[in-house]
Each structure stands twice: as structure tokens, then as C-alpha cells.
Amino acid sequence: MTWNEFPWFATASILLWTAGAASALLSKKSFSPWAAWLTATGLCVFAAFIALFWTGLQRPPLRTMGETRLWYSLFLMLAGLLTYCRWHYRWLLSLSTVLTLVFTLMNILKPEIHDQSLMPALQSGWFVPHVTVYIFAYSVMGCAFLLAMAGWVKRTERYRPAIDRLTCIGLAFLTLGMMSGALWAKEAWGHFWGWDPKETWAAATWSLYLIYLHLRLSGKGRASVLNALLVVGFLCLQMCWYGVNYLPAAQESMHVYS
Amino acid sequence: MQKKLTGRTSTMRTDKLYIKIWGVYFGVALLFQLLLPDFPTSFFAFPVNAALVLLTLVGLWLLRKEKPFSPVTRLLASPSTTLILMSLLAVSCLCLGLTSRPSPSSWWFFFLLAALFLHLLMVFYAGAFRRRPHRLRFILIHGGLLLALLGGFAGAPDTAEWRLPVGKERPTRQAYTSQYGKIRLPHSLQLKDFNVTYYANGMPQEFLAHLLLDNTKNITLSVNHPYTLSPGDDLYLVDYEHVAEPRFCVIQxxxxxxxxxQSTGIWLLLAGCVMLFAQGLPTGMARKEKRTEKGGQP
Known part of the structure; x- marks a missing residue:
């Protein structure tokens, strides 16, 4: 399996996800099993491409930005589906489908070179867990961001329980990603933490979500402050993922691989 | 109702007081940063750092035990302090993320990390030694973070790195600091062989350095596989001569x-995060969730 087959798998998945989202929106009940099944089938198609692509590349497809976008799309839809199954927010599948569509289109319109080479620094047992855990955290936080925006626009606190749970899970995975990265950095470069531009942005993102969690624990945060934190946290997360590459500071970053 | 309102006013007054206290503290940090040369890290090298850590651990423990309601204890264990310090950390990281890499000897970061350490220690003492839901998780997360922070913060003065070019001709002990200062290592290294394999596109797939340590022991170094020279000292392969037959490599x-x-702290924190994922929301948030789902105020 090569990258050339991606548009076919992506189109099939997007069609299934769109059908799932439409089914959730049009259903008379608060939860539509059809929506869940269609979305899950789309996820299986997308996951099948990643598995076959992995086999074809003979290395984990986690090296380039395009490859991390693949995982983000998969996990974002997974997080959206699980949240829909648990809390029955019928519009959530539509929003996560739109966001996934953006990332999938970016991959189709701006294909990167996906060869088999994997530089020595990335040949580590930490590579797959570190990157997948981080991308999963990004997707869960993406879902929390969508809910926060919806709560902000509709001026309701209805989504707060779901946001809290997603942020809690996202923060656990964000910390797992950051700490596994620290252990890997010690093996590769000799230091657990080096204030590399990417690490600094990771620390900023982590602190913002920690503030959210502690504000909720102490019961001090107003809804607008909490939502603003989630929005800023999500923006920092995007900076940490790819935005940092466009900053002058990235010239000295040790996290540039593609 | 009256009692609730009085309580809320009093909390707001305390919050304002804490903001003022931390404002003065970080004002001093800013003044030091602007007026003084870099923080004298080397002064705190072992055993000064170890003695200070021990003193802080015992001092805060006694403070917590003997005077649990003193203003200092309350300030250090307060949730408002958590929010103030985390906000300052976030803002500092955001500023640095847009500009440059922070220096480990910056006064601002010294003050910030010191405050975070003191606060985290007090919170750990307050939460780890009393009955509470998810106590093990609390200990793993906060204790792990505390150890990771302690290892990085207190261990910084004892941390050093040198680089040495190692060739095939003869053993070498001469290493260099980042400021090109010379240092003689207690061990000698000589390059025996260097193997590089390439992908079809020319990218290096793997490079291996076979070295002779102290003229007796054969060791192999590659990326992601350092060699432990002694407890605390590790060797890393960082570079090599980019020719078909490399004659030297650079060892760090x-x-x-x-x-x-630090690694103990990180592993504890990892275990704590797995528990956070498995067990779900902290108790306070779970209670709020139930209230919201019943239709009340979150």
C-alpha cells in the first residue's frame, strides 16, 4: 500500500462519516445507532489504510506532518464518536467530521514525501508510544475545544461535564506524551528537558490545561474564563504540533525531522 | 445565605492578598533579572544543594505539622497559589516560546521553579498523609512531579556536559565545554571502527561507533543507545566525520x-497519569458533574 491509494480510502471514510453525522442530526431520537455504526465503519476504513500504509512503508507512519495528520484525523473521529455515544450531542459528529475533513484535505492537496527512511534519532522504542499518545491527546483536546466553542456560542453550561471528562483524559495523555518524551530525550540527547522551542510550547499547553483542571477543582472559574482557557490551550496545542516550525526559534529546534 | 456570602467575601480578600504577596515575590525576581548578572548556579553545587533540599523537606514538614494554620502554611498550600504559579508558568513559557530558549541560570526561572517546588511540597504533605479518595493517584502524580522538578531544579548545578573528538590514531582524554574550556577526563577513548549504513535516498539509516575505553574495554555507541560510564556519567554519540570512511566521531x-x-519522578508521574485515565475525574469535579447532570449549577 502506498500514499497513492490514500484519496480512495479518505473519500470512503469521509462519505461514511458525513452519512453518520447527517444521521445523528436528522434522527428523531437523541442517539442514533445508525450514526454510530456509520462513523465506526468509516473509522475502520481509515484505520485499515493506516495499517496497510504502515506495512508498505516498513516503518511507523509517524515521521512527517502529513503522517501525524492521519493519526489526528483517526483519533479525532474516535474521540467524537465516543463522546457522542456517551453524551448524545447530536451535532458533535458534524463538527468533528468537518475538522477531520480539513486535515484529510490538507493531506490530499499537499502530499509529502512518504518514503521508507527513518533517521537514526527516531529509531527508538519510544517513537510510536510518544507520538501516538500525543496525537491522541491533541484529538481529545480538539473535541473539548469544539464543545467549549459550542457552549460559548449557545451560552450554556450543558456541555461542561463532557468537557471536564475530555480535558481530564486529554491531560492524562498529554502528560504521558510529555513524560515519555522526556525519557526518550535523556536516551537520545542526554537531558530530560532542554527548553527546546517545541518543549517550551508543550509546557505552555500543559500548564494551561492544568490551570483549567485546578480551576474546576477549586470551583473558582467562570464559564467564560474556562472556555477561553480551552480555546487558548487548543491554539497553543496547534503551535506545539506544527506552528512552532514557522517561528524563527525553530531553526535551533532539535525536533525537526521531516 | 449570609454565612455563604461572608465566606465568599473572605475568600476573595485572601485571594487578593495572595496575588499581592506573589506579585512582590515576582517583582523582586524581575528586578534581579534586570539588574544582576546571571544566577550563580555553581554556588549551589553538591553538597550545598543537597543540604538545602534536606532543610526544605524537614522545614516544611515541621511547619505543616506544628503550625498548620499559620499564614505561610496556608499561602503555600492554597489552591489560589496553584493557579497563580501555573498561570505565571504558562505566561513565561508563552513569552519564551515566541522569543528564545530560557537560560537555566535566569533569575526569573529560579524564582518560579523555587516557588513551584515549595508549593508542590506543601500540597504533597497536605494531601498524601490524610485519608482521601484516589490517594495513591494523588501521591503518584504530585510526588512524581515533585521528584522530577527536584531532580531538574536542585540537580542543575551538578549537571555538566563535555564533548570530545575521538579519533583512530591514539586514545584521548581531552574534552571541551560549550565555552571551549578544556578538561581532562579520568577515562580515555579511542575509535576502533565506525560503520554507517544508508537508505537508497542517501539518508543515514544507522551509525555505530566501536570504541576502546581505557585501552581495555570494547564499547559500542549509537544514537538512542548511550553507554553508562559510571553512575551519573553517560556517553553519547553525537556526530561523526561525514565522509565515506569516517576517521573520527564526536562523543558527548x-x-x-x-x-x-528525575527518572523516578517521571515514572511515578506516568503511573499516576495511567490511573487518572483509568479512574476518571478527580472527586471534586465528579461531584460537580453529577450536580450539572441533575440540572443544577456546575
């Missing part, structure tokens, strides 16, 4: 005796 020696404290 990292001395970090506090790495064991």
Missing part, C-alpha cells in the same frame, strides 16, 4: 547525578 559526556531522582 553528560554528568547528571540527579538523573535517578
Amino acid at each position: 559526556v553528560v554528568r547528571q547525578p540527579w538523573k535517578y531522582v
Whole structure:
């Protein structure tokens, strides 16, 4: 399996996800099993491409930005589906489908070179867990961001329980990603933490979500402050993922691989 | 109702007081940063750092035990302090993320990390030794973070790194600091062989350095596979001569005796995060969730 087959798998998945989202929106009940099944089938198609692509590349497809976008799309839809199954927010599948569509289109319109080479620094047992855990955290936080925006626009606190749970899970995975990265950095470069531009942005993102969690624990945060934190946290997360590459500071970053 | 309102006013007054206190503290940090040369890290090298850590651990423990309601205890264990310090950390990281890499000897970061350490220690003492839901998780997360912070913060003065070019002709002990200062290592290294394999596109797939340590021991170094020279000292392969038959490579020696404290902390934190994922929301938030789902105020 090569990258050339991606548009076919992506189109099939997007069609299934769109059908799932439409089914959730049009259903008379608060939860539509059809929506869940269609979305899950789309996820299986997308996951099948990643598995076959992995086999074809003979290395984990986690090296380039395009490859991390693949995982983000998969996990974002997974997080959206699980949240829909648990809390029955019928519009959530539509929003996560739109966001996934953006990332999938970016991959189709701006294909990167996906060869088999994997530089020595990335040949580590930490590579797959570190990157997948981080991308999963990004997707869960993406879902929390969508809910926060919806709560902000509709001026309701209805989504707060779901946001809290997603942020809690996202923060656990964000910390797992950051700490596994620290252990890997010690093996590769000799230091657990080096204030590399990417690490600094990771620390900023982590602190913002920690503030959210502690504000909720102490019961001090107003809804607008909490939502603003989630929005800023999500923006920092995007900076940490790819935005940092466009900053002058990235010239000295040790996290540039593609 | 009256009682609730009085309580809320009093909390707001305390919050304002804490903001003022931390404002003065960080004002001093800013003044030091602007007026003084870099923080004298080397002054705090072992045993000064170890003595200070021990003093802080015992001092805060006694303070917590003997005077649990003193203003200092309350300030250090307060949730408002958590929010103030985390906000300052976030803002500092955001500013640095847009500009440059922070220096480990910056006064601002010294003050910030010191405050975070004191606060985290007090919170740990307050939460770890009393009955509470998810106590093990609390200990793993906060204790792990505390150790990771301690290893990095208190261990910084004892951390050093040198680089040495190692050739095939003869053994060498001469290493260089980042400021090109010379240092003689207690061990000698000589390059025996260097193997590089390439992908079809020309990218290096793997490079291996076979070295002779102290003229007796054969060791192999590659990326992601350092060699432990002694507890606290590790050797890393960082570069090599980019020709078909490399005649020398660059080895980095990292001395970090506090790495064991830091890695223990990181592993505890990892375990705590797995528990956070498995067990779900902290108790306070779970209670709020139930209230919201019943239709009340979150």
C-alpha cells in the first residue's frame, strides 16, 4: 500500500462519516445507532489504510506532518464518536467530521514525501508510544475545544461535564506524551528537558490545561474564563504540533525531522 | 445565605492578598533579572544543594505539622497559589516560546521553579498523609512531579556536559565545554571502527561507533543507545566525520547525578497519569458533574 491509494480510502471514510453525522442530526431520537455504526465503519476504513500504509512503508507512519495528520484525523473521529455515544450531542459528529475533513484535505492537496527512511534519532522504542499518545491527546483536546466553542456560542453550561471528562483524559495523555518524551530525550540527547522551542510550547499547553483542571477543582472559574482557557490551550496545542516550525526559534529546534 | 456570602467575601480578600504577596515575590525576581548578572548556579553545587533540599523537606514538614494554620502554611498550600504559579508558568513559557530558549541560570526561572517546588511540597504533605479518595493517584502524580522538578531544579548545578573528538590514531582524554574550556577526563577513548549504513535516498539509516575505553574495554555507541560510564556519567554519540570512511566521531559526556531522582519522578508521574485515565475525574469535579447532570449549577 502506498500514499497513492490514500484519496480512495479518505473519500470512503469521509462519505461514511458525513452519512453518520447527517444521521445523528436528522434522527428523531437523541442517539442514533445508525450514526454510530456509520462513523465506526468509516473509522475502520481509515484505520485499515493506516495499517496497510504502515506495512508498505516498513516503518511507523509517524515521521512527517502529513503522517501525524492521519493519526489526528483517526483519533479525532474516535474521540467524537465516543463522546457522542456517551453524551448524545447530536451535532458533535458534524463538527468533528468537518475538522477531520480539513486535515484529510490538507493531506490530499499537499502530499509529502512518504518514503521508507527513518533517521537514526527516531529509531527508538519510544517513537510510536510518544507520538501516538500525543496525537491522541491533541484529538481529545480538539473535541473539548469544539464543545467549549459550542457552549460559548449557545451560552450554556450543558456541555461542561463532557468537557471536564475530555480535558481530564486529554491531560492524562498529554502528560504521558510529555513524560515519555522526556525519557526518550535523556536516551537520545542526554537531558530530560532542554527548553527546546517545541518543549517550551508543550509546557505552555500543559500548564494551561492544568490551570483549567485546578480551576474546576477549586470551583473558582467562570464559564467564560474556562472556555477561553480551552480555546487558548487548543491554539497553543496547534503551535506545539506544527506552528512552532514557522517561528524563527525553530531553526535551533532539535525536533525537526521531516 | 449570609454565612455563604461572608465566606465568599473572605475568600476573595485572601485571594487578593495572595496575588499581592506573589506579585512582590515576582517583582523582586524581575528586578534581579534586570539588574544582576546571571544566577550563580555553581554556588549551589553538591553538597550545598543537597543540604538545602534536606532543610526544605524537614522545614516544611515541621511547619505543616506544628503550625498548620499559620499564614505561610496556608499561602503555600492554597489552591489560589496553584493557579497563580501555573498561570505565571504558562505566561513565561508563552513569552519564551515566541522569543528564545530560557537560560537555566535566569533569575526569573529560579524564582518560579523555587516557588513551584515549595508549593508542590506543601500540597504533597497536605494531601498524601490524610485519608482521601484516589490517594495513591494523588501521591503518584504530585510526588512524581515533585521528584522530577527536584531532580531538574536542585540537580542543575551538578549537571555538566563535555564533548570530545575521538579519533583512530591514539586514545584521548581531552574534552571541551560549550565555552571551549578544556578538561581532562579520568577515562580515555579511542575509535576502533565506525560503520554507517544508508537508505537508497542517501539518508543515514544507522551509525555505530566501536570504541576502546581505557585501552581495555570494547564499547559500542549509537544514537538512542548511550553507554553508562559510571553512575551519573553517560556517553553519547553525537556526530561523526561525514565522509565515506569516517576517521573520527564526536562523543558527548553528560554528568547528571540527579538523573535517578528525575527518572523516578517521571515514572511515578506516568503511573499516576495511567490511573487518572483509568479512574476518571478527580472527586471534586465528579461531584460537580453529577450536580450539572441533575440540572443544577456546575
